[in-house]
Amino acid sequence: MDTKFDLVVIGGGSGGVRAARIxxxxxxxxAIIEEYRVGGTCxxxxxxxxxxxxxxxxxxxxxxxxxxxxxTVDAHFDWPTLMANKDKEIARLEAAYSxxxxxxxxxxxxxxxxxxxxxxxxxxxxxxxxxxxxxxIATGARPxxxxxxxxxxxxxxxxxxxxxRLPHSxxxxxxxxxxxxxxxxxxxxxxxxxxxxxxxxVLRGFDEDMREGLDAGxxxxxxxxxxxxxxxxxxxxGSDITVAFSDGTExxxxxxxxxxxxxxxxxxxxxxxxxxxxxAAGAIAVDAYSQTNVPSIYAxxxxxxxxxxxxxxxxxxxxxADTVFGGKPTAVDHSSVGSAVFAEPxxxxxxxxxxxxxxxxxxxxxxxRFRPMMNTLSLxxxxxxxxxxxxxxxxxxxxxxxxxxxxxxxxxxxxxxxGMGGTKADWDRAVAMHPTAAEELVTFRTPTHRYRGGxxx
Numbered sequence: 007m008d009t010k011f012d013l014v015v016i017g018g019g020s021g022g023v024r025a026a027r028i029x030x031x032x033x034x035x036x037a038i039i040e041e042y043r044v045g046g047t048c049x050x051x052x053x054x055x056x057x058x059x060x061x062x063x064x065x066x067x068x069x070x071x072x073x074x075x076x077x078t079v080d081a082h083f084d085w086p087t088l089m090a091n092k093d094k095e096i097a098r099l100e101a102a103y104s105x106x107x108x109x110x111x112x113x114x115x116x117x118x119x120x121x122x123x124x125x126x127x128x129x130x131x132x133x134x135x136x137x138x139x140x141x142x143i144a145t146g147a148r149p150x151x152x153x154x155x156x157x158x159x160x161x162x163x164x165x166x167x168x169x170x171r172l173p174h175s176x177x178x179x180x181x182x183x184x185x186x187x188x189x190x191x192x193x194x195x196x197x198x199x200x201x202x203x204x205x206x207x208v209l210r211g212f213d214e215d216m217r218e219g220l221d222a223g224x225x226x227x228x229x230x231x232x233x234x235x236x237x238x239x240x241x242x243x244g245s246d247i248t249v250a251f252s253d254g255t256e257x258x259x260x261x262x263x264x265x266x267x268x269x270x271x272x273x274x275x276x277x278x279x280x281x282x283x284x285x286a287a288g289a290i291a292v293d294a295y296s297q298t299n300v301p302s303i304y305a306x307x308x309x310x311x312x313x314x315x316x317x318x319x320x321x322x323x324x325x326x327a328d329t330v331f332g333g334k335p336t337a338v339d340h341s342s343v344g345s346a347v348f349a350e351p352x353x354x355x356x357x358x359x360x361x362x363x364x365x366x367x368x369x370x371x372x373x374x375r376f377r378p379m380m381n382t383l384s385l386x387x388x389x390x391x392x393x394x395x396x397x398x399x400x401x402x403x404x405x406x407x408x409x410x411x412x413x414x415x416x417x418x419x420x421x422x423x424x425g426m427g428g429t430k431a432d433w434d435r436a437v438a439m440h441p442t443a444a445e446e447l448v449t450f451r452t453p454t455h456r457y458r459g460g461x462x463x
Contacts, residue, residue: 007134008035008037008113009134009135009136009137010035010136010137010138011034011035011036011037011113011136011137011138011139012029012034012035012036012138012139012140012331013025013026013029013034013035013036013037013138013139013140013141013142013330013331014036014037014038014039014119014127014136014138014140014141014142015036015037015038015039015141015142015144016039016119016121016127016141016142016143016144016145016275017038017039017040017046017119017143017144017145017146017271017307017309018038018039018040018042018043018044018045018046018103018114018144019045019046019047019048019049019144019145019146019307019319020045020046020048020049020307020316020319020320020323021046021144021146021306021307021319021320021322021323022038022040022046022142022144022145022306022307022323023038023044023045023046023103023106023107023323024319024320024323024324024327025142025144025306025323025324025326025327026038026107026110026112027106027107027110027112028323028324028327028328028331028332029327029330029331030110030111030112031110031327032327032331032332033331034331036110036111036112036113037112037113037114037115037136037138038107038112038113038114038115039115039117039118039119039127039129040114040115040116041116041117041118041119043100044100044103044104044107044114045096045099045100045103046146047146047147047308047316048316049096049099049100049103050096050100051163051164051167051168052163052316053316054095054096054099055092055095055096055167056163056167056187056188056191056348057348058088058091058092058095059088059092059167059191059195060187060190060191060348060350062083062088062191062194062195063190063191063192063193063194063195063350064194064350065081065083065194066194066195066196067194067350067386069081070384070386071380071381071383071384071386074383074384075383083195083196085169085171085172085195089168089169092167115129115132115136117129117130117131117132118130118131118274119275120274120275120276121141121143121275121276121277121279121280121282121303122135122276122279122280123279123280124141124280124281124300124301124302124303125137125138125139125141125302126138127141128276138302139302140302140303140304140330141280141302141303141304142303142304142305142306142323142326143275143277143282143290143303143304143305143306143309144305144306144307144309144319144323145270145271145272145275145307145309146270146271146307146308146309146319147268147269147270147271147308147309147311147314148164148268148269148271149162149163149164149184149264149265149266149267149268150264150266150267150268150269151264151266152179152236152237152264152266154237154238154239154240155238155239155240155241156239156240156241156242156247157240157264159240159241159242159247159262160240160247160261160262160263160264161261161262161263161264162263162264162265163184163188163263163265166188166263169261172192172195172196172197173197173259173260173261174197174198174260175197175198175199175200175259175260175261176192176197176198176199176200176259176260176261176262176263177200177201177202177237177249177257177259177261177262177263178192178199178200178201178202178262178263178265179202179203179236179237179262179263179264179265179266180201180203180264180265180266180267181201181203181204181205181207181208181209181210182208182209182210182265182267183209183345183347184265185201185203185208185265186201186208186209186220186224186347186349187347187348187349188263188265189201189224189229189349190224190227190229190349190350193227193228193229194227194350197260199228199229199230200229200230200231200232200259201224201229201230201231201232202231202232202233202235202236202237202251203231203232203233203234203235204234204235204236205233205234206233206234207221207233208220208221208224208231209347209353211359212345212347212353212355212359212407213355213359213360213361213393213405213407214359214360214361215360215373215391215393215407215409216353216355216391216393216407216409219351219353219389219391219409220347220349220351220353220409222389223349223350223351223388223409224349226387226388227350232251235251235252235253236251236252237249237250237251237252237262238250238251238252240262243258245260246258246259246260247259247260247261247262249262268308268314269288270287270288270289270290270308270309270310270311271308271309272284272288272289272290272309277290280300280303281299281300282298282299282300282303283298283299285311287311288311289309289310289311290305290309290310291310292304292305292310292312294337294338295325295326295329295335295336295337296310296322296325296326296329296338304326304330306319306322306323306326307319307322307323310322312340313340313343315343315345318338318340318343321338322338324336325337325338342356342357342421342424342425343356344356344417344418344420344421346413346414346417346418348414351388351390351409351410351411351413352409352410352411352412352413352414353407353408353409353413354407354408354413354414354416354417354418355405355406355407355408355417356405356406356417356420356421356424357395357403357404357405357406357424358395358404358405359395359405359407360393360395360405362405363395363404363405363457364457364460364462365460366404367397367398368397368398368456368457368458368459369395369396369397369398369404369456369457370395370396370397370398370399370401370430370453370456371393371394371395371453371454371455371456371457372392372393372394372395372396372450372452372453372454373391373392373393373454374391374392374393374446374450375389375390375391375392376389376390376443376446377389377390378390378410378411378443379441379443380411388410389410390408390409390410390411390443391407391408391409391410392407392408392443392444392446392447393405393406393407393408394406394430394433394447394450395407396429396430397429397430398456398458400429400430400431400434401429401430402427402428402429402430403423403424403428403429403430403432403433406420406424406447408420410443411443412443412444416443416444416447419444420447430450433447433448434448434450436448
């Protein structure tokens with residue numbers, strides 16, 4: 007067995023796999039170590055299975071409006087069928103990731119890797135030591151649990167994707183991406199769903215119109231929200247879990263899910279043996295080129311806690327390989343990254359929120375609210391929201407925010423002109439495609455409101 011490599015990657019997720027493949031393409035001798043399944047959080051127990059569950063949950067809305075289009079539907083949902091098909095797809099993707107590494111000539115060790123020095127890594131189960139000119143840490147992050155009594159009775163997004171059966175009711179604590187996405191998944195599949203969050207509204211940091219619109223959408227779907235409240239403890243009561251809240255009340259639920267953030271996976275990596283520094287949040291501290299304070303050790307993805315998104319991990323992994331093995335020093339720009347929340351309604355954004363943009367000088371704000379065309383034959387009153395924020399008088403587009411069907415697809419394309427520094431005048435030159443929702447973004451003529459001298463007018 008080969009034990010000497012130019013690069014040893016610890017972590018077979020999106021960032022680590024991309025880095026390994028690109029480095030191997032530059033001629034490096036590469037090994038990658040993964041103790042669970044190749045593909046990482048996104049592929050195995052994150053973005054991909056979650057999105058499949060989102061699709062499943064949306065059929066309830068489609069069946070609701072189907073009669074207005076002349077369809078008679080007698081639908082029944084079967085959780086085991088969805089689980090089996092999801093597992094089949096995840097297995098296919100894992101095989102594809104592994105095959106890609108094999109084809110690139112990367113050696114895969116299905117073991118746990120532990121750093122033992124600046125240029126050495128131990129395979130824990132095998133008891134074998136590897137040497138490497140460069141080590142890359144790409145171990146991602148894991149769900150965090152609140153430090154409360156009975157927390158072991160709760161589940162996280164990891165377990166939610168592998169439930170043997172749907173609970174009759176569920177309480178989800180959190181107000182971010184994961185919380186609202188799983189709330190709409192469970193509610194769409196018929197589970198009595200409650201969301202509890204310490205803040206005053208979900209999606210902190212998003213534009214206020216998007217937050218308000220999503221909150222209204224959750225209400226429409228029967229998702230109960232409890233704001234400015236925390237979970238204090240859990241205890242088993244028969245087949246249910248009784249939750250004690252910070253407002254002094256208690257209530258039973260069939261399941262409790264914690265979506266209270268993610269923490270970098272650094273525990274047990276042996277980073278202290280090489281003297282790798284961590285930041286105040288416990289993430290691996292790196293520079294613009296993903297290099298740690300130890301010159302031979304780098305880190306990419308969620309373990310660095312820069313931007314916890316799969317495409318960012320992939321971009322960082324590629325940039326690392328270009329920098330170290332391709333002779334092309336590349337720093338990843340984290341300044342303008344789009345966000346997609348696959349809740350129902352869907353939310354996606356890129357750039358500044360209205361509140362942020364208002365601190366950057368004079369701006370114009372354009373907003374459109376309308377019923378999605380799919381719903382116009384029915385009594386569904388959901389509103390789609392399109393929002394564009396620009397510098398005053400047709401200037402640079404500073405932010406684009408969409409709530410409603412296809413929001414993420416629209417923002418993905420909006421990211422291109424924004425990355426090119428497009429102005430409102432540039433967007434106006436695009437001919438509208440009718441009838442579409444996205445045409446609203448290129449047909450805005452008069453600002454809904456303006457900010458001049460820091461004041462809304």
